[in-house]
Amino acid sequence: MTTSPEPTATAATLPGYTPGTWAIDPVHTEIAFAVRHLGVANVRGRFDEFSGEIVLAENPLESSVVATIQVASVSTAHEQRDNHIRSEEFLHAAEFPEMTFRSTGIRAGEGDGFLADGELTVHGVTCPVTLELELLGFGKGYQDRPVAGFTATTQISRKAFGVTGGATGAMLGDAIKITLDVEAALA
Numbered sequence: 252m253t254t255s256p257e258p259t260a261t262a263a264t265l266p267g268y269t270p271g272t273w274a275i276d277p278v279h280t281e282i283a284f285a286v287r288h289l290g291v292a293n294v295r296g297r298f299d300e301f302s303g304e305i306v307l308a309e310n311p312l313e314s315s316v317v318a319t320i321q322v323a324s325v326s327t328a329h330e331q332r333d334n335h336i337r338s339e340e341f342l343h344a345a346e347f348p349e350m351t352f353r354s355t356g357i358r359a360g361e362g363d364g365f366l367a368d369g370e371l372t373v374h375g376v377t378c379p380v381t382l383e384l385e386l387l388g389f390g391k392g393y394q395d396r397p398v399a400g401f402t403a404t405t406q407i408s409r410k411a412f413g414v415t416g417g418a419t420g421a422m423l424g425d426a427i428k429i430t431l432d433v434e435a436a437l438a
Contacts (some may be wrong), residue, residue, distance in 0.1 A: 267389030273435035275303035287424030300324035340417035
């Protein structure tokens with residue numbers, strides 16, 4: 252049985268830690284991905300429309316997160332490729348307009364980091380995913396509203412979610428690297 256490391260970061264040791272419900276700020280957040288193309292280069296993209304909520308508990312390990320991403324908002328800076336990603340061969344945005352993530356538990360990670368276990372639903376398929384979280388800090392935003400910053404990373408298999416890509420899929424790697432740079436405001 253694998254055990255998580257003892258938590259080194261607690262509410263008392265995290266400067267500015269403020270329990271409460273935090274709304275993800277879409278203006279100051281980026282949801283990005285990268286996939287290998289032809290085995291020699293990475294193609295990068297992002298999703299521009301999303302929403303989410305982070306609930307920071309008194310005990311950080313009892314916190315939670317939910318997020319919804321609008322599939323049609325995918326952007327790789329190439330309209331033809333974006334339309335192909337939205338098509339039935341890839342994410343099929345018409346039938347599956349949203350991707351969702353819902354945490355199922357938070358664990359201590361390495362050092363001051365955390366791991367957010369959860370369920371990611373893409374293309375109508377739900378798979379377990381673990382996000383590696385780094386808390387960047389807490390501060391004051393517009394009109395002194397409390398803000399918090401986080402970075403989260405993970406890697407998923409597109410094929411596990413039924414995203415094959417048709418004939419074009421053979422030119423792409425299976426592994427999708429996901430990076431979330433999140434700013435949230437206390438609701």
